[in-house]
Amino acid sequence: MSDTTRIAEHLAALVLWPGGRPVGSPANLAAEEYIANALRAAGYEVEQQGFDCVDWRLDGVDLWVGDGPLPVMANPYSPSCDVTAPLAAVADLAELEAADLTGRIALLHGALAAEPLFPRNYPFFTYEEHQRIADLLEQKGARAVIAVSPMHASPAPLIEDGDFRLPSVTVGADVGAVLLMAGRAAITLRLRSVARPGRAANVIGRRAHPSRDKLVLSAHFDTKPGTPGALDNAAGVATLLALAERLATTEPPTNLEFVFFNGEDHYAAPGEVAYVAGCGGEFGRIALVVNVDGVGLPDAPTTVAFFNCPDSWAEATRTAIRHRPGIAETEPWPQGDHSIFAMQGIACIALTSGGIHSLIDSLIHTPHDTLDRLDPARLAATVDFLGELLARPLPARG
Numbered sequence: 001m002s003d004t005t006r007i008a009e010h011l012a013a014l015v016l017w018p019g020g021r022p023v024g025s026p027a028n029l030a031a032e033e034y035i036a037n038a039l040r041a042a043g044y045e046v047e048q049q050g051f052d053c054v055d056w057r058l059d060g061v062d063l064w065v066g067d068g069p070l071p072v073m074a075n076p077y078s079p080s081c082d083v084t085a086p087l088a089a090v091a092d093l094a095e096l097e098a099a100d101l102t103g104r105i106a107l108l109h110g111a112l113a114a115e116p117l118f119p120r121n122y123p124f125f126t127y128e129e130h131q132r133i134a135d136l137l138e139q140k141g142a143r144a145v146i147a148v149s150p151m152h153a154s155p156a157p158l159i160e161d162g163d164f165r166l167p168s169v170t171v172g173a174d175v176g177a178v179l180l181m182a183g184r185a186a187i188t189l190r191l192r193s194v195a196r197p198g199r200a201a202n203v204i205g206r207r208a209h210p211s212r213d214k215l216v217l218s219a220h221f222d223t224k225p226g227t228p229g230a231l232d233n234a235a236g237v238a239t240l241l242a243l244a245e246r247l248a249t250t251e252p253p254t255n256l257e258f259v260f261f262n263g264e265d266h267y268a269a270p271g272e273v274a275y276v277a278g279c280g281g282e283f284g285r286i287a288l289v290v291n292v293d294g295v296g297l298p299d300a301p302t303t304v305a306f307f308n309c310p311d312s313w314a315e316a317t318r319t320a321i322r323h324r325p326g327i328a329e330t331e332p333w334p335q336g337d338h339s340i341f342a343m344q345g346i347a348c349i350a351l352t353s354g355g356i357h358s359l360i361d362s363l364i365h366t367p368h369d370t371l372d373r374l375d376p377a378r379l380a381a382t383v384d385f386l387g388e389l390l391a392r393p394l395p396a397r398g
């Protein structure tokens with residue numbers, strides 16, 4: 001069966017849920033089983049590396065000023081609330097430091113809501129100014145938080161943090177303008193959600209080889225809540241499953257480890273933490289990491305970024321790239337599962353689509369990330385490119 005057919009089958013099996021595959025959800029578990037079964041069927045030894053998580057579900061949200069309801073979006077992982085209170089608007093850190101929020105609903109706008117608040121307990125990176133904002137909101141006794149997005153239509157949630165204790169929602173810029181005009185009039189916010197302890201897992205497929213070196217190929221299969229996650233990242237998963245099937249028909253060139261991470265789009269990256277805890281002692285064996293996230297955008301090349309690669313290996317790879325019209329080199333980019341390896345000095349390449357970073361929150365992480373936005377031929381070309389790359393010697397470990 002051709003790579004294109006297999007890729008289409010994998011994509012169809014993974015992009016089944018309009019609400020996506022967020023960590024801990026039933027869809028996430030179904031995707032985990034699908035990937036594990038596909039690897040087993042191809043002859044890989046499979047580990048489902050489990051970890052604790054929260055399964056969060058929204059049952060409803062509404063916002064009222066006087067007797068008029070306003071469009072509102074619950075922030076993922078928000079606790080429930082039923083609050084009627086006056087607003088206190090704050091636009092920057094100085095205003096927040098000075099504000100009295102006791103018994104009020106904080107309305108974050110301007111600089112405070114210009115970008116999503118970075119999750120406070122993210123394990124690999126901290127953003128102190130954002131931690132300060134979250135701490136102040138909690139310490140000052142706000143009863144809930146409304147964040148005003150700079151976007152008008154379908155704004156992305158500005159807070160997505162299971163470790164933030166206040167109920168919170170996001171509204172578009174036009175709703176924000178109505179709320180700012182309402183001044184200190186009492187408004188009502190009702191949010192009903194359920195959070196239960198759950199389990200989820202990374203899926204790891206291995207083929208052993210007598211050598212000491214290990215080749216890691218990774219793609220995350222979780223999504224943000226509320227996005228079907230075709231480009232981000234059923235595409236990467238389907239690409240690597242097709243590659244795993246192709247490599248299963250020949251002797252492996254070294255120890256092969258396909259890692260399907262579960263948590264790249266989660267506020268606390270629990271899958272990455274579980275992987276580091278489980279395999280951390282073996283990081284020194286990894287000769288190369290290939291991470292695939294967001295490939296397959298039509299009318300854009302598949303891009304390759306290099307991290308810590310020895311010059312001679314990188315040069316040979318650049319030569320291979322120049323022979324393939326749909327593939328191009330790009331600057332190293334920090335987000336994504338390759339980061340946990342790149343930070344340790346391990347040689348990595350990260351594959352994505354050219355121009356993809358400008359689509360975050362307009363296509364990626366939204367309900368619009370659907371299968372029809374993908375070009376499956378680009379995924380097949382990516383499998384081909386990686387197959388050729390991995391037939392060559394791996395970088396020598398430094």
Ligand SMILES: [Zn+2]
Pocket residue numbers: 220232233264265293294
């Ligand atoms: Zn992604």
